[in-house]
């Protein structure tokens with residue numbers, strides 16, 4: 522199982538808060554991440570489940586961005602208890618045997634188990650400081666830092682260049698204001 526891809530799903534759930542208000546929004550997100558079978562059978566109850574989960578995942582990223590690793594772990598452990606994993610060995614589409622975290626069941630459960638296990642895998646395998654919140658205000662998107670030197674600060678290229686432009690303008694303005702010349 523590729524835990525990083527599940528962690529990326531958690532990031533998407535947090536960042537698509539505006540789209541994830543309707544069933545169509547959830548369907549689109551699932552289809553976009555290759556989960557077409559799930560997209561085809563998603564229900565209102567799954568949507569409610571995902572919306573609730575999304576708020577909790579957001580808290581995990583917020584705590585990580587504040588450097589509160591104890592809180593990150595406590596929140597993830599709480600989520601792991603509420604979303605138990607039911608692993609199965611699967612083989613399909615010519616792929617070698619591989620693990621599926623949750624077979625069958627409701628889409629909301631599969632999404633929850635996947636994203637919680639994904640974040641737990643990142644925290645234990647790479648470190649809690651790999652989860653963050655975009656530093657380009659007012660953006661509050663979550664991101665996963667997979668850079669080799671843990672240098673990521675922004676959710677996207679767009680936010681990074683916006684922050685660079687703002688910093689450049691502040692530098693140009695800066696000396697005049699502070700030197701009083």
Ligand SMILES: [Zn+2]
Nearest residue numbers: 611613619621
């Ligand atoms: Zn599979």
Ligand SMILES: [Zn+2]
Nearest residue numbers: 655660676680
């Ligand atoms: Zn951003």
